Amino acid sequence: MRIRIGRRAAQAAVVGAMSLGMVGLATGGAQAAGPGGNEACPSNAVCLYYNSPEYGWGSWENFSPGQHGLNLSLFRFTHTGNGSGYNVVIAMHAASIVNNTDHFVNVYVPAGYYVHYGAGYAGNLNTAYNWDVAMDT
Numbered sequence: 334m335r336i337r338i339g340r341r342a343a344q345a346a347v348v349g350a351m352s353l354g355m356v357g358l359a360t361g362g363a364q365a366a367g368p369g370g371n372e373a374c375p376s377n378a379v380c381l382y383y384n385s386p387e388y389g390w391g392s393w394e395n396f397s398p399g400q401h402g403l404n405l406s407l408f409r410f411t412h413t414g415n416g417s418g419y420n421v422v423i424a425m426h427a428a429s430i431v432n433n434t435d436h437f438v439n440v441y442v443p444a445g446y447y448v449h450y451g452a453g454y455a456g457n458l459n460t461a462y463n464w465d466v467a468m469d470t
Contacts, residue, residue, distance in 0.1 A: 367380075367431040367433070367455035368382075368386070368390040368414075368431070368455075371412075371413065371414060372389075372390045372391075372393060372412075372414040372415065374393070374395060374431035374433050374455075375395055375433065376433050377397075377398060377433060377434055378395040378396060378397060378398070378433050378434070379395065379396045379398065379430065379431070379432050379433070379434060379438050379468070379470045380393050380394065380395045380396070380430065380431045380433070381393060381394055381396075381405075381410075381423055381427040381429070381430055381465070381468075382410075382414070382418075382427065382428060382429040382430070382431070383410050383414070383417055383418025383419075383421060383426060383427065383428060384415075384417055384418065384428050384429065385428045385429050385457050385462075386429055386455075386456060386457065388417075388428075389414075389415045389417070390414055390415065390429065391410070391414045391415050391416070391417035391418045391428075392410035392411075392412060392413055392414045392415075392416065392417060392418040392419040392420075392421070393410055393412045393414050394408055394409065394410050394411055394412060394423055395412070396468070396470045397470065398434045398436070398470045399470060400468075400469070400470045401469045401470075402467055402469065403467055403468045403469070403470070404424070404466070404467055405422075405423040405424035405427070405465055405466055405467055405468060406422055406423075406424035406466070408422070408423045408424075409421060409422055409423060410423060410426075423465070424465060424466050425463060425464065425465065425466065426463060426465075427440075427458060427461075427462075427463070427465045428457065428458060428462055428463060429455075429456060429457050429458055430450055430454065430455070430456070430458055431454070431455040432450050432451065432452060432453060432454045432455070433453070434452055434470070435452045436452055437449045437450065437451055437452065438450045438454075438468065438469065438470055439468065439469040440458060440461045440465050440467075440468050441461075441465070441466055441467040441468065441469075442460070442461050442464045442465060442466060443464065443466055447461075447469075448460050448461045
């Protein structure tokens with residue numbers, strides 16, 4: 334059995350499929366851009382920020398990759414950024430992260446689980462938002 338569709342229907346199907354493909358490309362791997370200027374996270378580092386991106390990122394601290402079980406209560410936000418959160422203890426106060434490494438970073442929460450953040454991720458900590466206690470970089 335052969336199914337025939339008209340030229341206009343075929344063209345509409347092709348345009349529709351291409352449009353869906355472009356939407357997938359636009360949103361599939363989309364990640365927020367990290368901050369610039371004095372809030373920029375160095376390359377090959379993981380940075381935790383006091384604020385969410387929509388509130389201007391704020392003060393921050395950077396960590397080298399390859400560290401495991403970092404107790405975030407021992408660290409403070411020492412880079413000024415926009416000033417909010419400067420010198421505050423990181424544990425239970427980080428709202429966002431920039432992962433400028435080529436691997437996953439785990440942020441642990443008090444409930445005993447961790448949240449993965451992929452290479453190149455820049456944005457809110459989501460389920461670990463202000464509920465962060467340790468980190469593997």
